[in-house]
Amino acid sequence: MTSITRQKYDGVTLGLHAALAVGVVCQLLLSMVMHVPEGVGLGVHDWHREAFEIHARVGLGVAAVCALHWLWLCGPSSYPGIRSLFPWTQHDQREILTRDLRNLFGFRLPPRGANSPLVGTVHGLGFVAVTASAAGGIVNYLGYFVGAPVPTLVLHWVGRSHIALGYLIGLFIIGHGSMAVRHWQRREQRIMDSAPGSQTQL
Numbered sequence: 001m002t003s004i005t006r007q008k009y010d011g012v013t014l015g016l017h018a019a020l021a022v023g024v025v026c027q028l029l030l031s032m033v034m035h036v037p038e039g040v041g042l043g044v045h046d047w048h049r050e051a052f053e054i055h056a057r058v059g060l061g062v063a064a065v066c067a068l069h070w071l072w073l074c075g076p077s078s079y080p081g082i083r084s085l086f087p088w089t090q091h092d093q094r095e096i097l098t099r100d101l102r103n104l105f106g107f108r109l110p111p112r113g114a115n116s117p118l119v120g121t122v123h124g125l126g127f128v129a130v131t132a133s134a135a136g137g138i139v140n141y142l143g144y145f146v147g148a149p150v151p152t153l154v155l156h157w158v159g160r161s162h163i164a165l166g167y168l169i170g171l172f173i174i175g176h177g178s179m180a181v182r183h184w185q186r187r188e189q190r191i192m193d194s195a196p197g198s199q200t201q202l
Contacts, residue, residue: 010079013069020069020127020130023058030052034055060141084124122176139154
């Protein structure tokens with residue numbers, strides 16, 4: 001598993017991906033218990049309000065990791081690079097993506113070690129959703145905590161979009177995690193099947 005992963009992604013990409021995953025999961029957990037206040041201000045001694053304040057501050061870190069991730073992906077040392085996240089923009093990858101989608105609807109997953117256009121597309125769309133959510137979170141932070149002159153209507157719709165993206169990202173993580181577990185199960189089954197003495201002799 002480790003050797004395949006190292007061939008598939010460079011170390012910095014893996015590190016940034018892991019940091020982003022931890023940050024996003026923390027944000028989703030906080031969003032389940034936090035209470036968004038009606039007004040501007042800090043220091044209200046209520047756990048649900050404090051969870052909102054933690055959520056806002058952790059969100060700045062997630063946004064910073066997002067920005068670093070985009071910069072690294074666009075750089076020359078990134079592997080497989082930014083193109084792997086948007087394979088549907090490349091003519092030669094669209095046919096493979098169509099085949100992978102057909103296989104998915106037949107409940108057949110791409111091989112774990114392959115740079116599948118479907119896997120890249122899922123990662124790319126998830127990353128765009130996280131980036132959009134982080135951008136919305138920054139706008140909310142500026143309006144709620146910094147007191148920047150963000151119009152109320154803008155804050156309202158950015159907040160609504162932020163919540164909707166949170167649900168979408170939650171579904172993405174469930175799907176992503178389910179695929180990872182399924183790949184792990186298949187890998188373990190192959191190891192068991194290839195182990196000496198695994199075949200029953202008749």
